Amino acid sequence: GQSVRDAKEYYGKRLKKTSDLQSNACMTPAQPTPTFIREALKKVHPEVIARYYGCGLLVPESLEGCSILDLGSGSGRDCYMLSQLVGEKGHVTGIDMTEGQLDVARKYLDYHMTEFGFQKPNVSFVQGYIEALTEAGLQKNSFDVIISNCVVNLSPDKRRVLSEAYAVLKDGGELYFSDIYSSSRLPEQIRNHKVLWGECLGGALWWKDLLQMAEATGFSLPRLVTATAVTVDNKELQDILGDFRFVSATYRLFKVPKGQSKGCGVMYNGGIPGAETVLHFDCCYTFNANEAVEVDQELASILKHSRFAEDFTFQPPGGSCEPRGIPAEVSANAVDPFELALKSGKQGLASATGGGCCSTRSADCCK
Incomplete structure (x- = not known):
C-alpha cells in the first residue's frame, strides 16, 4: 500500500x-x-x-x-x-x-x-x-x-x-x-x-x-x-x-492458555540478569526476590506457561486472590497509558529496564 x-x-x-x-x-x-x-x-x-x-x-x-x-x-x-x-x-x-x-x-x-x-x-x-x-x-x-x-x-x-x-x-x-x-x-x-x-x-x-x-x-x-x-x-x-x-x-x-490457572501466590526466585533482586514485570507488579505475592488468574497463567515458569515458585491459592489489596478489576491490562504517563512525569520514577519506545519512566499505577 x-x-x-x-x-x-x-x-x-x-x-x-x-x-x-x-x-x-x-x-x-x-x-x-x-x-x-x-x-x-x-x-x-x-x-x-x-x-x-x-x-x-x-x-x-x-x-x-x-x-x-x-x-x-x-x-x-x-x-x-x-x-x-x-x-x-x-x-x-x-x-x-x-x-x-x-x-x-x-x-x-x-x-x-x-x-x-x-x-x-x-x-x-x-x-x-x-x-x-x-x-x-x-x-x-x-x-x-x-x-x-x-x-x-x-x-x-x-x-x-x-x-x-x-x-x-x-x-x-x-x-x-x-x-x-x-x-x-x-x-x-x-x-x-x-x-x-x-x-x-x-x-x-x-x-x-x-x-x-x-x-x-x-x-x-x-x-x-x-x-x-x-x-x-x-x-x-x-x-x-x-x-x-x-x-x-x-x-x-x-501466547498462553486462557483461564487455565487460578489466582495464586508466587515467589520470584531471583537471579535473572539485570533483575537479580527485583523484577519489574509491569506497571502493577514488581516482584522482590524470595517474597510471596498474590497474583490474579491471568498473571498466574502467564507466569506458569511462559519462559518465566522456572523463575517463580508457585504456591496454592490462599482463599480469594486480590493482588496486594488491589481491586480485581484494576490490573495492568486496564490501565490508561495517558494516566500512567502523567503520573510517571509527576513522580519522576525511572524505568528499571531502560524502557522502550520513548519510555523513560514507569510508575506503580495500581496504588
Missing part, C-alpha cells in the same frame, strides 16, 4: 541520521540503562548505531538461550545487542522492509561474531514485511520472544501484524513491544499525512483498540509496562494534530 511505500521512502531516503526526526516519538531520550545492556551496546559497531532509527531500548528479561525476532530491525543495533544476551545457544532474527538498512546490518555480521567470541553466527536478517512474517520464510511456533520498537504503527494492517506475530511465536511466547498510541481514533487527514506517518504519529493506534485487537488475535490482554507523553516540536505539525494526544507505551502480550 501507499503507506508502506511512504514509510520505506522516509526511512530509506529522507532520514540519514536520527537528528532529522521532527518529534521525540521515534527517538531515545537520556535514561538510566542497566550496566549489562550498556556494556553490550559498546560492542556494537558505530555505523550500525549511527544508522539505527528505532525508538528506545527494548529489553525484556530472562533471554538467555531464547530465539528472538526483532520486527523492523533496521540497521541491526538491537539484534547485535540481544545477540550477546541470548548467548551462543540462542538466536536473534531481524526482519526489515528496507534493503539499505539490511545491507548495513549484514555488512557487520562477521565483525560482531568475532567481537562476541562466538564460533558461529547467532544472528540472521530477513527482508520482508511485518504483516507477512510466514510469507518471508519465518516458521510458525518458532520464537520465544518478539520485540518491536515503534514500527507497528507504520503498518496499515496492525491486526495482521498481531496475527502473524501470534503465529510465529511458540506456545508461552511473548510479544514485548513499544509503540505510539493516540488518545482517540485518528481521522483520515492525520492518518494520511506523510510526515506524521513517518514520525510514528499518523499511524498511531487508539490504545483501547490495541486491547481489543490483541484479545481477538488470541493473545492475553496487553499488560502495560511503561508510558511516556510524546512531544511534537514542529508548530505546523502541532496545528494539524489539534487536541489529539500521543503517548509512547510498552506492552507485553503472551
Whole structure:
C-alpha cells in the first residue's frame, strides 16, 4: 500500500541520521540503562548505531538461550545487542522492509561474531514485511520472544501484524513491544499525512483498540509496562494534530492458555540478569526476590506457561486472590497509558529496564 511505500521512502531516503526526526516519538531520550545492556551496546559497531532509527531500548528479561525476532530491525543495533544476551545457544532474527538498512546490518555480521567470541553466527536478517512474517520464510511456533520498537504503527494492517506475530511465536511466547498510541481514533487527514506517518504519529493506534485487537488475535490482554507523553516540536505539525494526544507505551502480550490457572501466590526466585533482586514485570507488579505475592488468574497463567515458569515458585491459592489489596478489576491490562504517563512525569520514577519506545519512566499505577 501507499503507506508502506511512504514509510520505506522516509526511512530509506529522507532520514540519514536520527537528528532529522521532527518529534521525540521515534527517538531515545537520556535514561538510566542497566550496566549489562550498556556494556553490550559498546560492542556494537558505530555505523550500525549511527544508522539505527528505532525508538528506545527494548529489553525484556530472562533471554538467555531464547530465539528472538526483532520486527523492523533496521540497521541491526538491537539484534547485535540481544545477540550477546541470548548467548551462543540462542538466536536473534531481524526482519526489515528496507534493503539499505539490511545491507548495513549484514555488512557487520562477521565483525560482531568475532567481537562476541562466538564460533558461529547467532544472528540472521530477513527482508520482508511485518504483516507477512510466514510469507518471508519465518516458521510458525518458532520464537520465544518478539520485540518491536515503534514500527507497528507504520503498518496499515496492525491486526495482521498481531496475527502473524501470534503465529510465529511458540506456545508461552511473548510479544514485548513499544509503540505510539493516540488518545482517540485518528481521522483520515492525520492518518494520511506523510510526515506524521513517518514520525510514528499518523499511524498511531487508539490504545483501547490495541486491547481489543490483541484479545481477538488470541493473545492475553496487553499488560502495560511503561508510558511516556510524546512531544511534537514542529508548530505546523502541532496545528494539524489539534487536541489529539500521543503517548509512547510498552506492552507485553503472551501466547498462553486462557483461564487455565487460578489466582495464586508466587515467589520470584531471583537471579535473572539485570533483575537479580527485583523484577519489574509491569506497571502493577514488581516482584522482590524470595517474597510471596498474590497474583490474579491471568498473571498466574502467564507466569506458569511462559519462559518465566522456572523463575517463580508457585504456591496454592490462599482463599480469594486480590493482588496486594488491589481491586480485581484494576490490573495492568486496564490501565490508561495517558494516566500512567502523567503520573510517571509527576513522580519522576525511572524505568528499571531502560524502557522502550520513548519510555523513560514507569510508575506503580495500581496504588
